[in-house]
Amino acid sequence: KSSLWAHFLTTGQHYKENKSHLAAVCxxxxxxxxxxLKEEDAMAVLNGNLKSVRTDSELTEHALTSIPNMPICxxxxxxxxxxxxxPTIDPVIRVQALLDRETEKNVYxxxxxxxxxxxxxxxSSSTPDANSGPTPAELQKALDERICRLFVSCDYSWNSAANxxxxxxxxxxxLPGLRMxxxxxxxxxxxxxxxxxxxxxxxxKTRGNLATGQCDGWKSHAKVPVVTSMMTVENKAxxxxxxxxxxxxxxxxxxxxxxxxxxxxxxxxxxxxxxxYCTDDGPDGKKMRRLLHEALIEIIVLVCWAHQVNLMVGDYxxxxxxxxxxxxxxxxxxxxxxxxxxxxxxxxxxxxxxKTYEQLIGKPPGTHALTLFLPVVTRWLAYYLSLSRLLAVxxxxxxxxxxxxxxxxxxxxxxxxxxxxxNTILALVNDSEFxxxxxxxxxxxxxxxxxxxxxxxxxxxxxxxxxMLGNLFRIYSDPSVE
Numbered sequence: 145k146s147s148l149w150a151h152f153l154t155t156g157q158h159y160k161e162n163k164s165h166l167a168a169v170c171x172x173x174x175x176x177x178x179x180x181l182k183e184e185d186a187m188a189v190l191n192g193n194l195k196s197v198r199t200d201s202e203l204t205e206h207a208l209t210s211i212p213n214m215p216i217c218x219x220x221x222x223x224x225x226x227x228x229x230x231p232t233i234d235p236v237i238r239v240q241a242l243l244d245r246e247t248e249k250n251v252y253x254x255x256x257x258x259x260x261x262x263x264x265x266x267x268s269s270s271t272p273d274a275n276s277g278p279t280p281a282e283l284q285k286a287l288d289e290r291i292c293r294l295f296v297s298c299d300y301s302w303n304s305a306a307n308x309x310x311x312x313x314x315x316x317x318x319l320p321g322l323r324m325x326x327x328x329x330x331x332x333x334x335x336x337x338x339x340x341x342x343x344x345x346x347x348x349k350t351r352g353n354l355a356t357g358q359c360d361g362w363k364s365h366a367k368v369p370v371v372t373s374m375m376t377v378e379n380k381a382x383x384x385x386x387x388x389x390x391x392x393x394x395x396x397x398x399x400x401x402x403x404x405x406x407x408x409x410x411x412x413x414x415x416x417x418x419x420x421y422c423t424d425d426g427p428d429g430k431k432m433r434r435l436l437h438e439a440l441i442e443i444i445v446l447v448c449w450a451h452q453v454n455l456m457v458g459d460y461x462x463x464x465x466x467x468x469x470x471x472x473x474x475x476x477x478x479x480x481x482x483x484x485x486x487x488x489x490x491x492x493x494x495x496x497x498x499k500t501y502e503q504l505i506g507k508p509p510g511t512h513a514l515t516l517f518l519p520v521v522t523r524w525l526a527y528y529l530s531l532s533r534l535l536a537v538x539x540x541x542x543x544x545x546x547x548x549x550x551x552x553x554x555x556x557x558x559x560x561x562x563x564x565x566x567n568t569i570l571a572l573v574n575d576s577e578f579x580x581x582x583x584x585x586x587x588x589x590x591x592x593x594x595x596x597x598x599x600x601x602x603x604x605x606x607x608x609x610x611x612m613l614g615n616l617f618r619i620y621s622d623p624s625v626e
Contacts, residue, residue: 147244148223151233155208159217167215168223169208176232177211178203220245239317246319280321287318288325292334302327343413350377351415357407358422358448359399361389371399373406377416379603384410396431399423403432404439420444424451449609450600456592457527467588470581471527473572474534478516480569481541486555491537491544525596528589531582538579545573591619 152168159167181203188194198206208215216222227233227241278286295302304310305327314324325334359373369389375382387402407418421436423429425447437445461468481488492515514537519526545552549570556566572578595612598604619625 146220146223147248148220148227148241149218151227151237151241152218152223153208154215154218159215162217166218168218169211169215170226170230170232172230172232172234172237173211173214174204174207177207181207243317243319283319284322287314287322288329288334289338291325292330292338295330296335296338302331305330346382347414350375350382353377353416354419355410355414355416356420356422357384357403357410357418359403359406360424360448361394361428369394371402373403375410375414375416375418376602377414381602382414394428396428396435399428399432400435403436407440418443420446422446422448424448425455444606446606448599449612450596453592453596453599454525457589460588460592461527467581467585470578470585471531473578474531474582475518477569477572478518478530478534480556480565482516482518484555487552490548490552491541525593528586528593531586531589535579535582535586538582541573542579545570587625591616 149168151171153171153174154166154168157167159165178200182197185194185197185203189197216226224242224245227238230238233241291305294300295304305324311324314322355375355377357373357375359371361369361371363369370386371389372386373384375384384406392398403421407421410416410418419442421433421443422445423433429447433445433447436443461471481491514533516533516537517530519530552570553563553566556562595616598608598612
């Protein structure tokens, strides 16, 4: 009997119409479900809906027929698959169960090979067994590929491959004989192989479909200027290529050459038909779109409206100097509290025993306190989210400034300039007109924030953009927006 049955129960009945395998119930799902039933019974007793909590035998009988997605087929592959994704099993037990099963398979294969070598003629001993498990080389290759994908997905540095704890984890929980790949291998041939497979997988998913292309430029973590192209197929975005722009001119002509090359690459490699292309409205993007429209009149060429909505925020602040001044003051308030650890600590942990910080901002007790963050210009919605957070924290902040005004002024430092700055910030916090203006700005920016999310969605269509612009016009034409 397989070691997997140590983690499952059975009533002795076959699974549905399957006459070869028994019905199996996960022990850990069973325990979790019985605990939930006990809690429900206890609550029902307190409410007067039940006389007493059911006995364990009664709960077990009921649980066997009421656990979600249970029972399952007692086939080994089905049971193993459940253990891999069971949400109630302890992770250590899960790993041990998988290792026990792998050892069990290896022992079975070794015994099978021994028996065959004793019964088959010597000439046939060199013939590979079609049903044998993976070889050590195949297991090592699979481990290398999965670790490479893990590092890329989690944005780990390749240097982490040499971390002692990581290497100890691989040694403890992987099969004997497997080793941690070197960082140069991970960032070299293993990564190249995974990239090739990713391109092939995307081609299988997208071939024969229509695609919308797009490109944008920025600087990488290493401050290298790049231009990256993407395509959207069936409401899903795929990265296409990234071009290193070091030593190359940032012009519309050069961007047009890259775009034409990328379109050909999409069509030849992924088998898609590009029907539209968009980019931001920078000088290079503007000329590229004009040249692309002249060369490929069958393609819809348009500006990225997510960029355009974000630019509206800048235009809004430029057109309202008084509100721009309020935004700058709000940023100064957030900077001051973030830069003074004592004031920040008082804000995060109110010393009022009757009302905690979480209660002041309407959060349930025991949850994490909100923190202030500054907007990053290149991040869409940044100003709206930052000012909204300041508003959410404002009740606790104003309460703190009223109760500990002197302490806050002193914690800034002994210099006259520091004290003057602290008093300026505290005066702002106590100014009701300041908070009214911040609230007004958030009301004005919220429709643009929603519009930016609509415009940047992977399933956005041109009619969505048209309706979005019409809705923005309707909102800002209504006097009640003030």
